[in-house]
Amino acid sequence: MLTMNSNPFDLTGKTALVTGASRGLGLGFAKTLARAGANIAITSRDVTSLEGPAAELKALGAEVQKIELNVRDPNSIHTAVADVISHYGRIDILMNNAGCNVRKPALDVEWEDWNQVLDTNLRGAFFVAQQVAKHMAKEKYGRIINIGSVTCVAGYAGLGPYGASRGGTKQLTMSLAHDWGKHGITVNCLAPGWFKTAQNKVMYEQEGWVDYLCERIPLGRPGSPGDLEGALLLLASDASAYITGQTLLVDGGISVGAVRATLEQ
Ligand SMILES: NC(=O)c1ccc[n+]([C@@H]2O[C@H](COP(=O)([O-])OP(=O)(O)OC[C@H]3O[C@@H](n4cnc5c(N)ncnc54)[C@H](OP(=O)(O)O)[C@@H]3O)[C@@H](O)[C@H]2O)c1
Known part of the structure; x- marks a missing residue:
């Protein structure tokens, strides 16, 4: 029950595990959760790359644990989650x-491209969630936020395996919400539109592409990391106690299908 003075977005005393937080959106998510009061565990395949991010998070007042994790390796998932539980309880x-992406015309996609993208984005996300949910179920509380994308709901040329993985993420989110609701765990999907990071900088570096993109985004610009903060805090906090199985698009409106249908605009 919320009182007039309580802040439902406050994460003081909570522990958050953010996978893939060595850079990009993951590091931004970890900072948002730290600013809201959570203690943080961050992961990378190369734990040395977490030194800088950990220092940034500590400067925000968070306790920080650095964890090695490769989501394509079940033993790594098991060990990483066990380490966080043994540290924070x-x-x-x-x-x-x-997550990862392989950007290729569908005719050029190779067997291993498909495996890399689907193993990481879909199988990896499932088994991380499963391992974590075993502990959340004991506490009868949990907030699981799967990263999605505008490709959860739209098809883009050059993103066949990626789009398939994100369509799967949306579906997986609904199934897990149903499975784990009885344990007090909500499962939602946060689906960003276009945000410039290492994963897509090759596109931003292509002349004319940003103009092409902005023309198709109703709000007229790509996303910047701060644009994801409100949605993350909603899904990570008690403010979303009765929201589960949902995919929340934070995309400047690009997923609505932004083609002009009059000549006047
Ligand atoms: N940028 C966008 O516009 C956008 C839009 C929608 C969704 N997304 C999704 O948002 C997430 C973050 O993307 P980003 O743009 O920030 O990309 P990024 O800068 O390339 O970061 C990807 C992160 O995922 C980690 N990672 C990759 N493969 C991994 C594996 N096998 N095991 C464990 N960790 C792995 C990387 O960790 P290490 O390399 O340090 O191990 C890195 O921290 C991804 O899932 C991406 O698909 C991005």
């Missing part, structure tokens, strides 16, 4: 962010 929030 519990995981209240999972930001299931680790």
Whole structure:
């Protein structure tokens, strides 16, 4: 029950695991959760790359644990989650962010491209969530946020395996919400539109592409990391106690299908 003075977005005393937080959106998510009061566990395949991010998070007042994790390796998932539990005792929030992309015309996609993208984005996310949910279920509390994308709901040329993985993320989110609701765990999907990071900078560096993109985004610009903060805090906090199985698009409106249908605009 909320009182007039309580802040439902406050994460003081909570522990959050953010996968793939060495850079990009994952690091931004970890900072948002730290600013809201959570203690943080961050992961990378190369734990040395977490030195800088950990220092930034500590400067925000958070306790920080650095964890090695490769979501394509079940033993690594098992060990990483066990390490967080042995350090903090519990995981209240999972930001299931680790992911990758292979950008190719569908005719050029190779067997291993498909495996890399689907193993990481879909199988990896599922088994991380499963491992974490075993602990959340004991506490009868959890917030799982799967990273999605505008490709959860739209098809883009050059993103066949990626789009298939994100369509799967949306579906997986609904199934897990149903499975784990009885344990007090909500499962939602945060689906960003276009945000400039290492994963897509090759596109931003192509002349004319940003103008092409902005023309198709109703709000007229790509996303910047701060644009994801409100949605993350909603899904990570008690403010979303009765929201589960949902995919929340934070995309400047690009997913609405932004083609002009009159000549006047
Ligand atoms: N940028 C966008 O516009 C956008 C839009 C929608 C969704 N997304 C999604 O948001 C997430 C973050 O993307 P980003 O743009 O910030 O990309 P990024 O800068 O390339 O970061 C990807 C993160 O995922 C981690 N990662 C990759 N493969 C992994 C594996 N096998 N095991 C564990 N961790 C792995 C990387 O960790 P290490 O390399 O340090 O191990 C890195 O921290 C991804 O899931 C991406 O698909 C991005």
